Amino acid sequence: MKKLLCIIFSLITVYIYIPDFRCYAEEDFSYVLMETSTRTVISENNPDRQVNAGYMSKLMSLLVIAESIETGKFRLDDELTASGTVTGTKGSVIWLQQGDKLTADELLKSVIIGNANDALTVLAEKSCRSIDEFVSQMNSRAFDLGLRNSAFTNPYGYYSEKDYTTAHDIAVISAELSEYDFLTPYFQTWRDFVKNGQTELVSENTLSRTFEGHIGFKACHSEKSGYCISEGAVREDCSYIAVILGASDEDTSFSKAKNLINKGFREFKVTVPAFLDELLIPMKVKSGQENAVEIMLKSQNSVVVPKASSEITNRIVIPDYITAPIKKGQKIGTMAFYNGDTLVFETDIITKNEVKKSSLLFTVKKSLLNLLKL
Numbered sequence: 001m002k003k004l005l006c007i008i009f010s011l012i013t014v015y016i017y018i019p020d021f022r023c024y025a026e027e028d029f030s031y032v033l034m035e036t037s038t039r040t041v042i043s044e045n046n047p048d049r050q051v052n053a054g055y056m057s058k059l060m061s062l063l064v065i066a067e068s069i070e071t072g073k074f075r076l077d078d079e080l081t082a083s084g085t086v087t088g089t090k091g092s093v094i095w096l097q098q099g100d101k102l103t104a105d106e107l108l109k110s111v112i113i114g115n116a117n118d119a120l121t122v123l124a125e126k127s128c129r130s131i132d133e134f135v136s137q138m139n140s141r142a143f144d145l146g147l148r149n150s151a152f153t154n155p156y157g158y159y160s161e162k163d164y165t166t167a168h169d170i171a172v173i174s175a176e177l178s179e180y181d182f183l184t185p186y187f188q189t190w191r192d193f194v195k196n197g198q199t200e201l202v203s204e205n206t207l208s209r210t211f212e213g214h215i216g217f218k219a220c221h222s223e224k225s226g227y228c229i230s231e232g233a234v235r236e237d238c239s240y241i242a243v244i245l246g247a248s249d250e251d252t253s254f255s256k257a258k259n260l261i262n263k264g265f266r267e268f269k270v271t272v273p274a275f276l277d278e279l280l281i282p283m284k285v286k287s288g289q290e291n292a293v294e295i296m297l298k299s300q301n302s303v304v305v306p307k308a309s310s311e312i313t314n315r316i317v318i319p320d321y322i323t324a325p326i327k328k329g330q331k332i333g334t335m336a337f338y339n340g341d342t343l344v345f346e347t348d349i350i351t352k353n354e355v356k357k358s359s360l361l362f363t364v365k366k367s368l369l370n371l372l373k374l
Helices: 002-027 054-070 104-112 117-128 131-144 167-177 181-187 250-267 360-373
Strands: 030-035 040-045 079-081 101-103 191-194 199-202 214-222 226-235 238-247 268-271 283-286 295-297 303-306 312-317 321-323 331-339 342-351
Touching: 030 167, 030 250, 040 167, 040 250, 040 303, 054 104, 054 117, 054 131, 054 167, 054 181, 054 214, 054 226, 079 117, 101 104, 104 117, 104 181, 104 191, 104 199, 117 131, 167 214, 167 226, 167 238, 181 214, 214 250, 226 250, 238 250, 250 268, 295 331, 303 331, 303 342
Parallel strands: 283 321
Antiparallel strands: 030 040, 030 238, 079 101, 191 199, 214 226, 226 238, 268 303, 295 342, 312 331, 331 342
């Protein structure tokens, strides 16, 4: 009897332990759902966890290349020549040799659809002369975007302990890439050919041919990084990006990305808070050459709110008056927009023009002018 009780207790312990472990494994990866235009994060799990995301680093490489094309360093129809650096390239390649010539269009296809590292080498060297300079530009651009949890040691996504990023940072990089319309056809292509049809390219991101509204961006996996995807979609002028890093298998990463984006379209909307300019009447000025100064909102951005939300309200915080001298664009208060009790957007209230401080000479001149008008 005692032995039977021990066996039963052991089975109960195993039964309790297994579900706990499976739950942990399913939720241990990082993810972010972001609205593209406002960069608003709607749903997240470990969004700022620093991980090695493998070939997802290529999205940062593509951003640097896209900016090089946009600024005129080279064009899509330019023919680029492979240097000796492509020799012995590791990972996915289109088998370039020194001296081979391909257009930037073919090279971009090879990188975005086929994940080709040798094609990326040619584009990187054209953008920044050397791979080292290109990597420096990747990190500099990431810093400019405020991505303090990312560092890149190579353009390709080769594993390095010093190479890391986050789900949030990849979402921001993807949102930036979405602004380059000439990249969209590449991201939307699942299968293509380069080198006069001799080399086939197939994207690992099968959502490029199956998911409604797909606009990009990348799927990849490795032993170190797990299964990763950055997926973007647009429907009815609204766009969302889902990033999954470190999932245990492809089905998990793909299904989670689709579910998150569908949640965005189903439950949220982008709106511009209604506001009447008449609420911002000119503010009284003391000790100035003018008695009042006109005021305005510094910005009035779109916000993301639940579709079932109530009307957005606003609250103004400004003083009764302001003392000269006053600079143009000087902050004098704030305007906050609320969805119920939730702050969704806040901006400064600023002056439209300058007002100089009054002086004894100015006061005398003004008094004399007033007397002459009588």
